Amino acid sequence: xxxxxxxxxxxxxxxxxxxxxxxxxxxxxxxxAPRSPAVAPSxxxxxxxxxxxxxxxxxxxxxxxxxxxAPVLPKDLTARSWxxxxxxxxxxxxxxxxxxxxxxxxxxxxxxADTVLPRFPRTGTHKVVSSDLAxxxxxxxxxxxxxxxxxxxxxxxxxxxxxxxxxxxHVLSAxxxxxxxxxxxxxxxxxxxxxxxxxxxxxxxxxxxGQVSSAYDLTLFARSGLQKKDFREYCSxxxxxxxxxxxxxxxxxxxxxxxxxxxxxxxxxxxxxxPYRGIAGVKNGNTTxxxxxxxxxxxxxxxxxxxTVMNPEKKEHNEVYREAGRLLDWGFSAxxxxxxxxxxxxxxxxxxxxxGGASATPNGGKDGGSAKPVAASAxxxxxSGAGVALGICAGVLALLAAxxxxxxxxxxxxxxxxxxxxx
Numbered sequence: 022x023x024x025x026x027x028x029x030x031x032x033x034x035x036x037x038x039x040x041x042x043x044x045x046x047x048x049x050x051x052x053x054a055p056r057s058p059a060v061a062p063s064x065x066x067x068x069x070x071x072x073x074x075x076x077x078x079x080x081x082x083x084x085x086x087x088x089x090x091a092p093v094l095p096k097d098l099t100a101r102s103w104x105x106x107x108x109x110x111x112x113x114x115x116x117x118x119x120x121x122x123x124x125x126x127x128x129x130x131x132x133x134a135d136t137v138l139p140r141f142p143r144t145g146t147h148k149v150v151s152s153d154l155a156x157x158x159x160x161x162x163x164x165x166x167x168x169x170x171x172x173x174x175x176x177x178x179x180x181x182x183x184x185x186x187x188x189x190x191h192v193l194s195a196x197x198x199x200x201x202x203x204x205x206x207x208x209x210x211x212x213x214x215x216x217x218x219x220x221x222x223x224x225x226x227x228x229x230x231g232q233v234s235s236a237y238d239l240t241l242f243a244r245s246g247l248q249k250k251d252f253r254e255y256c257s258x259x260x261x262x263x264x265x266x267x268x269x270x271x272x273x274x275x276x277x278x279x280x281x282x283x284x285x286x287x288x289x290x291x292x293x294x295x296p297y298r299g300i301a302g303v304k305n306g307n308t309t310x311x312x313x314x315x316x317x318x319x320x321x322x323x324x325x326x327x328x329t330v331m332n333p334e335k336k337e338h339n340e341v342y343r344e345a346g347r348l349l350d351w352g353f354s355a356x357x358x359x360x361x362x363x364x365x366x367x368x369x370x371x372x373x374x375x376x377g378g379a380s381a382t383p384n385g386g387k388d389g390g391s392a393k394p395v396a397a398s399a400x401x402x403x404x405s406g407a408g409v410a411l412g413i414c415a416g417v418l419a420l421l422a423a424x425x426x427x428x429x430x431x432x433x434x435x436x437x438x439x440x441x442x443x444x
Contacts, residue, residue: 070120075363078119084362085115091358095347099334104236105352108325112361125234126306127185129226131242136210143175153195158227161187182255190225228310236329243303256302313341326352
């Protein structure tokens with residue numbers, strides 16, 4: 022039996038009805054400004070940073086405690102901030118300026134997805150109007166959404182995760198009563214997750230004054246999002262067909278499609294980098310202020326690691342993925358041979374055991390969702406994909422009649438199943 026199968030599965034109630042029901046009840050104008058004060062990234066890591074997750078994480082520089090036989094960290098790391106953590110126990114194996122507040126670029130879309138994704142069924146549809154696509158930043162990454170066309174929620178999320186489409190983010194934000202409302206909801210959810218380094222200004226991660234996060238917070242967003250089945254599917258999809266424009270020819274209406282591929286190069290590969298063995302998501306980003314950013318999850322020999330890398334100083338092509346890969350390699354070799362320097366905290370109100378596991382629930386920890394394993398294929402819409410797809414058992418969501426929120430949020434993560442689409 023694998024190490025993951027030995028982990029107890031428990032369902033935890035999360036008291037976040039107030040957070041998730043806001044968009045259903047209040048107009049966007051009520052939330053024109055985020056609740057947190059504006060902050061600006063510093064030119065160098067502050068001498069003292071947040072200590073959420075552990076005192077060592079508040080110190081600048083590299084934090085690691087090697088035991089006998091532990092491999093040394095890679096010497097060619099140039100990122101301003103990074104973190105390597107065990108996705109299941111929450112233990113942080115090593116970190117570098119973990120709480121340094123920096124521009125996040127499109128890795129902030131993980132928080133957007135974790136906040137908004139549960140609110141709309143994937144089969145729902147939306148016809149795009151011009152206001153949905155207003156006020157996107159110049160040079161935004163786009164999936165190619167067209168005004169007047171109708172898209173499913175499933176289509177829109179594929180556009181968010183695969184092409185990092187700011188157009189898809191803005192359409193989903195419009196469905197969520199607007200950008201201002203969505204920014205407010207994301208900020209509230211970040212606070213619920215104890216991601217206190219994060220200040221949200223734009224839901225798509227586009228460079229905005231005062232918009233910051235940290236390697237620590239981005240890792241929290243990934244860990245939270247991976248509790249959701251749809252999130253896992255979207256972030257692990259390598260390529261798929263996306264709806265195109267509707268045309269009429271000889272009285273016949275047709276709608277074409279075009280292929281989109283995931284911009285996460287550890288998942289999809291590139292001309293100068295191969296897919297990382299065991300990779301299963303999560304999200305990359307790149308803007309002028311943020312540089313390259315990346316959060317990834319990978320499994321090897323029954324162990325699941327999360328890594329976040331922010332803004333490597335070395336500007337070679339795909340450098341952020343190379344440094345992430347080297348950190349993952351180190352993490353898999355060092356696991357069990359280092360003393361943790363901190364932990365990924367659970368959301369507010371969620372009790373954890375000393376090992377980071379979930380506290381018991383009134384129903385004795387029985388899974389209230391599907392008991393069947395779900396494999397999220399790296400193929401979608403009949404297209405082939407490379408790399409490794411991610412699936413996690415029974416990650417279901419239930420919206421209660423009173424507006425409450427109940428989710429299989431497991432600390433640590435439940436069992437993972439993987440399938441390679443080709444050698």
